[in-house]
Amino acid sequence: MVTYNILDYSPIDEGSDARNALMHTTEMARLAEKLGYRRFWVSEHHHVRSVAGSSPEMLMMHLAGSTERIRIGSGGVMLPHYSPYKVAENFRVLEALHPNRIDRSPSYQLVNRALNETKGKRLSYEQQIEDIRHFLSEPANNHRFRDLAAMPVIDTAPEIWLLGTGVGSAAIAAEHGLSYAYAHLAKPGGGHDIVRHYRDHFRPTSLLSRPKVMISVFAVVAETPEESEALAKALDLWLLSVESSSPPPYYPSVDTALKRGFSTLEKEKIKNNRKRMFIGTSEQVSKDIQKTAEEYQADEVTIVPNVFGSKNRMNVIALLAEALDIRN
Template sequence: MVVLNVLDYSPIDEGQTSVVALKQTTELAQLAEELGFKRFWVAEHHKVESVAGSTPEMLMMHLATSTKTIRIGSGGVMLPHYSAYKVAENFRMLEALHPGRIDLGIGRSRSYRNVNAALNESKTKRLPYDQQITDLQKYFSDDTKSEHRFQSLVAMPMINTAPEMWLLGTGLGSAKLAAEKGMSYAYAHFAKPSGQSVDVVNAYRAEFQPSVFLQEPKVILAVFAVVAETAEKAEKLATAFDLWLLFIESDSPPPYYPSAETARKRGFTASEQEKVNRNRRRMLIGTAEQVKEQIEDLAERFRADEVTVIPNISGAANRMKALRLLTSVFDLTGK
């Protein structure tokens, strides 16, 4: 049985606003809970004007309060920009208020040059990524006995539970780091669906070292999914997704997620079509039954414990419909 999760970017649909997009994310999280999805994660994107998801911790607090049982998480916090101590306290507060429901997914996206500069303006040096992860684990375990540069420091508030920690990645380096630190691993298949992907996840499993947080390796596979009632409608929605990906890779992307009608009227140049064809390898497209088959195939090949669906589809109603269609073919009662 496949366990399904959702990751939402809070896309700003054509003609809508950031405020509306965040309200739609809340409604999508509530629907995901109602339908039986296990987790609902939100992203950290900077300088992408067509998505409203920039500060996952803040949005997570609202979503956790707006739901009751579904796990709420970050997909993810870009750790190199921040103090591990502050991240630990943010997520301890979330966990204290919503015990047993908080996930901390961390990554190290490099983003735009001026975004990096603005987020790190006052820093004289950066800590190694693996050191920051070690720091997080220290703060979440209340370890004041092991040698550490802040040995006596603990993260507040003091609680008896900890958020689940997930390392996000696409390559061997992140897989080996997750294995070394005894962390769960979320492989971003939607970002890098290469022929070596399975090898990366297999390396994580083979090299996994148990920690106080996790005794056995655990893998999430994250995929872009465009699901609709018919294959024809799914293709139309996928064309809007094609255009959005081209927009965000361009020098002056518009501040919205285009509609399927806009994508149909605009069309693609020959060079753009080449990019579209490459990007299509990152998506699962079709009816619920067709996408289910693709998800089950990937889950089996990767031996994934869970699959996270990113329904980055034009139109809030279409995103909600995609979740409903998936639950019509997947049994999520045993999540």
């Protein structure tokens, strides 16, 4: 049976601010829990002026304290920029305070430079994944830091998911026996072969006895096709803006999107980006989600309701909860 999750970017809506964006994320987490979703994840974005979620661990702590049972996680933590040991301790503290409710998902240039300015030689990504596994839940006797323990020492451990869009990430997840989250919303083409590679090469460990797959999708849902199309136009403009040289410090409103004209090149980009979205009524989109989950043979689907307006975002997850028959 497929289970369903929510991932929120904490978008700063046009006319609003970052504080309200984070408060809206809290409201959505509470609603997702009430509706019966299994997980609520936040993102890590840097230098994206229209997104407030730059420090997922801190936001996760707030969300875990604001909810009771829904699993809280990050999709993902940009592990190449950090010390695996410090990341492990952050998540151990979260797990200690909220046992069996914490997920972490590492993922793969000014931001890169700023985050790594004082660092010398960096570890390979695969080595960092191995280190995280060692520090969080599966100590290795031959590890170079075998005498170093991540604190606090507790009886439970966060779930580890590896987030990716390519064969490289799938191969690492399979090699280390980790759950794999494929970002269908970023790269809808070719994902089936990547997930198949993960399954075919999966090595069982004490962490996970069989391969486990999650896919993430953009969902734009409203009561009518016309309303969902209007919301999709705002998402079109937001995706264009985050790829531009001077993005605005907000998620554009539907009115702004409807009034703006688009160049030929922008229209081509919008056409390609539409392949990343499921748009329509809850009945239409739920069928698209279920069909895609079946194609991937996914265990879980993470829905990203990245539309303008906190009320619209909460309406998306409420409509889909009913259409997908999600229950507590």
